Amino acid sequence: MKIAIFGLGYVGCTAAGCITRQGHSVFGVDVSDAKVATINAGRSPVREPGLDELVAQAHSDGRLTAATRIGNELDDCDIAIVCVGTPSGVDGAHNMSYIAQVTRDIAEAIKPDRVRPLTVAYRSTMRPGSTDQIILPIFRAKLGEQTDRLVELVYNPEFLREATAIQDYFEPPKIVLGTLDGVPSANMERLHDGIEAPVFHVGIREAEITKFVDNTWHATKVAFANEVGRVCQNLDISASQVHEIFVSDTKLNISAYYTRPGGAFGGSCLPKDVRALQHIAADIGANTHLVDALIRSNEAHKHHQFLRAVDGLEPGAKVLLVGLAFKKDTDDLRESPAVDMARKLLDAGFEVEIHDPALKPEQLVGQNLGYAFAFLPTIETLLVDKGTAETGGYARIIATNRLIDTLDLGDTPVMDVSSIN
Helix, strand or coil, rough: CCCEECCHHHHHHHHHHHHCCCCCCCEEECCHHHHHHHHHCCCCCCCCHHHHHEEEEEEEECEEECCCCCCCCCHHHHHHCCCCCCEEECCCCCCCCCHHEEEEEEHHCCCCCCCCCCCEECCCCCCCHHHHHHHHHHHHHHHHHHHHHHHEECCCCCCCCCCCCHHHCCCCCEEEECCCCCCCCCCHHCCCCCCCCCCCEEEHHHHHHHHHHHHHHHHHHHHHHHHHHHHHCCCCCHHHHEHHHHHHECCCCCCCCCCCCCCCCCCCHHHHHHHHHHHHHHHCCCCHHHHHHHHHHHHHHHHHHHHHHCCCCCCEEEEECCCCCCCCCCCCCCCCCHHHHHHHHHHCCEEEECCCCCCCCHHHHHHHHHHHHCCCCHHHHHHHCCCHCCCCCCCCECCCCCCCCHHHCCCCEEECCCCCC
């Protein structure tokens, strides 16, 4: 099949690499000239283990190209996959402007003489009802009575974790395919052919809410574990032993991954989807007190860890922060707790240096670039290499995302805020 992918960020680039590995051809579309040029040079514009190799192979085989405009490429496409961002708006709701614009662009590019409908599958997280209340009307405004003949709308949420995204693509926990009438999409079934996972063919709203439920539950588990961890620390109780006891119960407490007391949650999904679910609940008059408390609890945990990290330090002391991205093996700074840690350290007057081997400011693009320089405008002057980090003469080292094992730091005191023991 020939597949168009709109949005070449973490989700879109990973999808492009994995889909071409399945033998399909991909045409990528993104407004960023830099991303498009990088793809067309056979490289990935985002850092994800193994993705450079997939992109290079697909480019070499002639199965992956990219452009900033659609042109006539949709004429022979079977599927268009939309992976553009839905960042938090000022009120916490998802900003749907990118979705609306891409939908208009796709509608404009669809020729009325198509022989078979174009499957348009959305993977961006968005409020339930977005497909039938925002997306479908845009198509109907352009295509009129021919909409149902020319377009098949699908919502297909992704379940990718950065740094393990390729494995997650081919070994997902589930496959959710939502359509307007709940009837399976033949094109989407073909796209997932050979991937072993439970498949759910559901209505489109059931599919749309899936990521809210999943991500808010993951956020709930992290916040719950950290609240328990703070209580344990303040009462001189071993949080790691409490955690060991808790996760030994695989009948009820079945998820060990998100229930380890440690760092605050961050990244591009959990914070914005929790805010969006808060907005939805308020909008419809539902009372979701635990969800409403999650962001406040997460912010409290960030400050708690900052206070623990600087406890006993002299004002103006030299500090090394190891790990700035929200997760090891990625360069994603969006809502990273480590960025907040760095900002708090600087605001408190400490001399700060940062070591994160995955992070290169000149390679940051899009929202990731904007977030980095909005919160740490001097980021380029703070980063140090491995040699400097190992000989820097720091009063304390603060480890945020398990990169500490890659350094030989001698006897320098280390505060690991990625776990609570």
